[in-house]
Amino acid sequence: MVARNQHLVPKTWGSSIKFSIVHFFVALLFAVIFVGAIYMAVNYNTINMIPASVDNIFSDNSQSKCDIFSGKWVFDNTSYPLYKEKECKFMSDQLACNKFGREDLSYQNWRWQPQHCDLPRFNATKLLEKLRNKRMVFVGDSLNRGQWVSMVCLLDSSIHDPKLKFMNNNGSNLITFKAVEYNASIEFYWSPLLVESNSDDPVNHRLPERIVRSQSIEKHARVWTDADILVFNSYLWWRQPHTKVLWGSFEDGDAIYKEVEMLRSYEMALKTWSDWLEIQVDRLKTQLFFISMSPTHERSEEWGESNNSNCYYETRLITKDGYTGNGTDPKMMRIVKNTINQLKTRGLNVQIINITQLSEYRKEGHPSIYRKQWDPLTEEQISDPSSYADCVHWCLPGVPDVWNELLFTYIFQ
DSSP: OHHHHHHHSOHHHHHHHHHHHHHHHHHHHHHHHHHHHHHHHHHHHHTTOBOSOHHHHHOTTOSSOOOTTSEEEEEOTTTOOSSOGGGOTTOOTTTOTTTTTOOOOGGGSEEEEETTBOOOOOOHHHHHHHTTTOEEEEEESHHHHHHHHHHHHHHHTTOOOGGGEEEEEOSSSEEEEEEGGGTEEEEEEEOTTSSEETTOOSSSOOOSSOEEETTOOHHHHHHHTTOSEEEEOOOGGGOSSEEEEEESOTTOTTOEEEEEEHHHHHHHHHHHHHHHHHHHSOTTTOEEEEEOOOOOOOOGGGGTSOSSOOSTTOOSOOOSTTOOOTTOOHHHHHHHHHHHHHHHHTTOOEEEEOOHHHHHTOTTOSOBTOSOOSSOOOHHHHHOGGGGOBOSSOOSSSHHHHHHHHHHHHHTO
C-alpha cells in the first residue's frame, strides 16, 4: 500500500518539496545570523567600545565620537615599550634614563587609554610608506626635539638594515634622520621661539637676556617651507614675565628694543608664524600640527607631597582626575587655539595635538637625575639631588612615544 501511494506522487513534486525545505533552512540560518549581528552591533555601541580604527575615531557618522585626548593611563608591560632604549642607535643622552642609572623602568610600560575607544597602535611601516619621498619636520625647542627622537626610535626599530638609515647632524639648526629605502626624511629644526631670536644657536642658547624679533621668521621658515608634514611647538622659552622684543636686526645699531609682557609678545610671534603659514604653505600638500604645552613637575606640593621637592625619586603617577600643575599656562594655550582658529577661517587647517592633560599625570616620567650632565656637578648639588633634577624633559621610551601615537592617529585621519 505504501509503495502504491508513493507512485501516486509525481517525482517532480518530491524534488520540489525537498528543495523548498532546504531553502527554508538556509533562509532561517541567514535570518539568525543577521539578527545576531544587529544584536551584537547594538550592544557593542551600547558599551561605547569603538574599534581601534582611525576611520571610526574621526568619522562624523560614528554614534559615539572618540576624544583620544581624554582617558587614563593603563599599565601594560606586554605591549610597551614600543622599542628598547639600548637598541635605538639614535637615542639622546638627555633622555636615556636607564643608561644613566635609573633602575625603576615602569615609566616605560604605561599605555594611554582614551575613553570609549582605543588608540590605534603605532605602525612604523605604514608611516614610512606615507613619508616615501617626503619630509617630516619637527620645529621648536628641546621638548619637540625629544618627540622627534622618540619618532626616530619608533621608525628605527622597523628598519633592520643599518645601511638603510643614517643621521645627518652638521652642527646647524637642522638634524636629519634618513630612511634610505623610502627616501624619507624625519627632521628636527631648532627654533625654540619659532621667530628669530638670540637663542637660535642649537648649542649656545642659554643667555642671560632673551631677545626676539617677533616679526621675523623667514630665516627659519625657508629651511622647512617645502615639508610635507610640519610639527610645531613653542611654550617653555616664553615662560618669563617679559620678553625683550627687537624691531630691526641684531646687526643694526639703530634697532629698537622694547620690554613686552610675555603673553603679548607670544601672541605677536604666533601672528607672524600664522601669517607665514597662510601665504607660504601649500594647502594641498602640507599637513600642519601644533603640539600643546608639555607640563613640568617641579613642585611636589602641587600634587600633595612634601614641600621643597620635585619629580626626583618619583615612581608613581598622579591619580587625581583632571590634575593641572602651576607649570601649565592656560592663557598661552588659549592664544594658540585662537591663532589656529583664525587660520581656519582663512582656509588653513592646523591640528592641535593636545598632550597637556595626559602628560600632567606623569610626574614619574622625567629624567630627574638620570641623564647626561653637561656641566660638572657641584658638591652642593651632589648633596641634594633634587636641586639638579630635570623635571621638564621626558625619559625614552616613555611619554613622548604616546604623543607620537596621537600624532600618528591624526596624520592618518
